[in-house]
Amino acid sequence: MLAVLTLIGIGIAMIYSATVTTIDLSDYWLRQLVFVGLGVVVLIAATFFDYHYFQILAIPIFLLFTGSLVAVLLFGVNQGGSVRWISVGGVLVQPTEAGKFLVIIYLAWYLSWFHNEMGRLPYLLGALALLLAPLVLVYLEPDLGMTVTFAFIGGVLILAGGVRLWQIGLMAFGALLTLPFLWGALQGYMVERIQVFLNPQDNPGAAFNVNQALIAVGSGGWLGRGWGYGSQNQLHFLRVRHTDFIFSVIAEELGLIGATIVIGLLLFVVWRLLRIADHAQDHFGRLIALGVAALIFFQALINVSMNLSLAPVTGLTLPFVSYGGSSLISMMFAIGLAESVAIHQGRTEF
């Protein structure tokens, strides 16, 4: 909890630094503060809500989620070439953000409910189908980052859900077979981003953001240039610096020390989540904690890697730190979910 709040605190400070010189964005740190307030309420509510009740809600959750994804595809708002938002009463909502924990909940339910049958192929395929349905829909938006995130969470949960070794072998084989088709099915912008990552010199324009991020990170040194003094950040050479590239801002202004603290805190949170999973008494709770751990771990890894030019650019945010209401609140809800697993042990077993 403390680690999460520290991260959020660092996030607000950095968002302030990243946006205060831009008139359009100068109140973002305040807005983030409001989101944090909301997030804390959500977190506490989720913590004290007994997670077992979600087992009852699992099927409606799945239907609601896939339904909203279909709705996005049909009526969604197009922004920057992809359809990710849906307008609910004038407010833009991104269902995939909530989808992060929704996927965790219903997959955890399915896998724990049929825990003893998971050794049989039809049940495994059922799990895969539950995962693939939203995956394909998200992929069509298109949103590569989310697709991969869902795949990772799903994969971790299915592995943990009790598959047999031979099944893993089969899945790996199947995945290998579909790989060429996957490349063909990748949407144009995705291919381009991956190519930019592999051969940055071929497309200097598109590699600009990545390059500027590297310069920002690199110029940080041990202690950084000081909060509010990062030239890459303050002079706006870094694009989307308050969301995707917030980690570059941290590395530039707070240096290796600051960046290490942030990474350390994030991994510490994941470590604690794994501990919750280990100590959970029932499969459902264990899988939920594991799913939340996978979610935070994966997003943090991909976002930091992207800032350090270790992974292609995706729209994945840095958990708790990046600006963005739906991302922050859903992350805090996920933590609340895991905390609920931690404190509601033993009661319903009897």
Add this chain to the structure above:
Amino acid sequence: MSMYDDRDNLYIGPPKTPDSATWVTRFFRIGLLLVFALLMGRLYQLQIVRGDAYRTDADDNRFRLVESPAPRGVMYDRTGQILVRNRPSFEISLVPDDLPFNDPETEIDEQAAEIEHVLQVLNAGQDPDVALRMGELMFRRLGRADYANTVENAGVDLNYVFVPGPVETTADEEGQPQATTSSTIRIPDLTQQLPMEGLVALVQRAIELGGQGSASEPVPILDLVDRTRAFEIVEESYAMPSVRVNEVPVREYIYGDLLSHILGFLGPIPAALEDEYRANGYTNPNERVGLNGLEFSYQTELRGLPGYKNVEVDILGREMRTVGQVIDPVPGSNLILNIYKPLQEAMYNELEKAMEETGAPWAVSIAMNPQNGAILGMVSLPSYDNNIFAERINEDYLALEADKRRPLINYAIGGLYPPGSTFKLVTSAAALEDDVIGESTIIRDDGPIYLPNKFFPDDPEQAQEFVSWNHALGIVHGPLNVVQALALSNDIFFYWLGGGYPPAEFKGLGQKELSRWAELFGYGDPTGIDLPGEVGAIVPDDQWKRQLYAESWTTGDSYNMAIGQGYLLSTPLQVLVSAATVANGGTVYEPQVVRQVVDANGGLQRDFEPRIRRELPLDDGIIDIVREGMWAAVNSEIGTAAGAQVPGVTVAGKTGTAEFCEYIPELEDCRRDEEGNLPTHAWFVGFAPYEDPEIAVVTFLYDGGEGSAVAVPVTQKILAAYFNDIAPRTEETTP
């Protein structure tokens, strides 16, 4: 959360099955540690190992060296009349860095869209002048092939025109242009107004190329924009961060053709010399530099020093603040020339008239103060309007390139011709100094003289005949002293001086002495005038002839050289320098066009200082005899240049009528008139006043005919203009 640690012992539910979740979390933890190590390693590599390099990159991003050009110096004539000034004009350019990137995630090409938007603001779609000017700029920047490819790839059909290619000249042994070969080249028609897509493609290409050097360096896309329009563009383009509007003054040569060979013109830094200019502190690749005339030779003085300031910019290229020291530009110095603009006009007009009358294809007149080498006027015709280099590459420019008479050449310093009888000044001074003759030595002109054939010395039929010009008129001059010979320009007399005359046991100067004295008088090496493009031709000698013709020097060669025919070639300026040396009593001066260099605040940086090349090793009185010969040519009854007399002053001079060979391949011979005579250049070189010379003038008309009939009257009018209008005689100095 220590409550979990002892939970295992209290657990009383169904036995916990060891399932895959256990090893998944274990696996997960290992992954966690690995990821942490990986990210730390990467951070260390980026921030510590390569940190300095990235810090430099970050500084490169934010600091931009902005150059503020210094106003270029202007030029005045000797009396303070302004000859060239700077007209305010504006240049529109785009900064590649500040254009939007083409985002691959979207269908549209953001960069092209932004360029098109800019061009709309510039009115390139409607205003044909704008479209044409942009086309020309892009043509100059990209070159013929790239321009055509770019436009055609944008789906625009181009018209083409054919223009003459570079002229290649072959010269015969006298250095005359014989045959000029020129192939035509196909270039895009620049008078064709390009549609929007063509212009956008061109600008995008120029940006692409410009961005390769330094992407923060503006790429000019339109110039010659006037002040009102420039302000409009500034206002309309506020939302376009890539647009820069800079004041780039245009050189305005007020008198155009009159002074173009002296003043020269500006142009972009030639591609071949880019490195050299950069090494000399020319950091702006778009700077225009002097390419010819004084603009070239005084480029450093005229340019001044650009100022610099370091500014911190944001990603849109907006200047946030100035960092560190600001270096203010130092304005270029102004030049005050030795030229008298009214004299230059008189020279220009008189020479032009004479060219029309004689049909001479080109002609030269130069005036110099013989006492110090100051150039008072210099005209080479045909001339050209140097303003067209600042304006568009239009028909005027193409016509100039295509003109067979090559108006861009300053023939005063760039053309080599036989000096003809004007060379007799050198021959007579040398003969007197070397004691070949004395002041009163008499040589008889009794008609042509003959040199026996080397192989048939006893056969008079085979002997080589040498005539004087007067023999064709049926006149022999009889006994002559050196003054009379100069006055009459008798050739027999000078044949004797040059090569001797064996039948009379008369020993002449010979090749060695002729060549030595020619060089002393300023033939051979260029005179050293402060203008670019000056040439000189080697003074021929025995060795030179052996190397070139595999023949030894003959007495006949000495004869020809003594009268300025044959192998010796000179520029009109060299002839003037040799005559000025006679006028001033034996000092060879380097001619200078610029009188003073004055800085922008009026401070004198360099005053006029005569540059003496050498004093001739002549005994007292010798030059006076040659001067007397020049006096007699104008003022005695027998003189060839009586037409040069100017009322009120005493003029002295020497005519020349130099035969030349214009080889016609079809005839396998030189061009000749009906009577078989070779065409001639008309020469006259004179000075005045005789007693204390202050102006020396040479006039040369290529293929102009007789010196006395053509060049003398022109010079007379120039001298008259000088003494009547420019520097009128006061009572005391009038003889």
